[in-house]
Amino acid sequence: MMMLASAVLAMTLLAGCGSNDNAASDDPGQVVATYKDGGEVGETEFNHYISLVEITDPQKAMYLSIPQFKEQELQMYVLYKYYAGVASDEQKESAKENAASFKTEMQNAMDEDDQLKEMLDGKLTVNQAEDVVELVSAGGMVLQEKSAELEAQITDEERKAIFDENPSDYNTVTVRHILVGTTDPQTGEELRTDEEALARAEEVKQKLEDGGDWQALAEEYSDDEGSKANGGLYESQQAGGWVAEFKEAANTQEIGVIGDPVLTEFGYHVMLVEAREEASFDSLSEEVKTQLTNTVLNTKMNEFLEGEQESLNIETNLPEEEAPAAGEDEAGNGANSAENGTEGGAADNADGNAEANTTE
Structure with a gap:
């Protein structure tokens, strides 16, 4: 599973998106999530995270108006925050370096892109974005470490079980x-x-x-x-x-x-x-076997994350938002899948890079 931490970092570094330096509120706002050992997430910090997602992953941003999807993002943010707290010193140092590099990229882009500065005015500063990237990076490293551990345990029997569900898909x-x-x-x-x-x-x-x-x-x-x-x-x-x-x-x-x-x-x-x-399991290319590995890994990471969310005893309390006008949250749906008139079913088998707890 490729965790959102790496996805966010990669996209922010590549996109070089900007913000302005006007001071956004440091008021933590209402508590929107609690978890074990007295852990809390304030509305302000979560909004900073959401603002960063909006500028680094426009496709995901389209769905953030859907309460269930935003709830998933909050659950995932809690995991990042919790695991950032238990990251090793080496992981924390690496996260700081990632965040510093991101800050430089963002500052440079901020100087060139007035539209982005206006879009994020009062919502997210460079320093606040740096904090989010550091947290997500540190937490993501811990989760990626777990992902690598699970991947190393995957057997050919597990890969073949996925293949045997729909062998003709691999013809x-x-x-x-x-x-x-x-x-x-x-x-x-x-x-x-x-x-x-x-x-x-x-x-x-x-x-x-x-x-x-x-x-x-x-x-x-x-x-x-x-x-x-x-x-x-x-x-x-x-x-x-x-x-x-x-x-x-x-x-x-x-x-x-x-x-x-x-x-x-x-x-x-x-x-x-x-x-x-006609495909047989033994004749599959390494690329296809990697697809099968990713499918198995997604399932294992889903199970792991669900268990972690349960053990953390996460309680959420997001403010209610007005429902979007009819059809708004469907805008743009289907255009990509229809581009060549044939694409579709293999995503279920090949989508090893998708996050395990969200739909993308």
């Missing part, structure tokens, strides 16, 4: 397809009715069966921007990377035969499977 397939879309993936607006899309797909299939050129027909008919320029080709792809219906066709359709149009959430696909290599 290597070369496929051509032409997508006749029903909706615009960016706007969600209807391109054509289901009946119109199916008729158009049948027309494409007939032209291909009559000897039509994949390159020319893909350029003319396909709504898949990711493949229309190369004749609809996806070469040597892991089948689990595609949405369920497309994956099923890629894994079962007769090789060398143009199949009937396949309906997915993106529209109708006219598909030709050119090659398919």
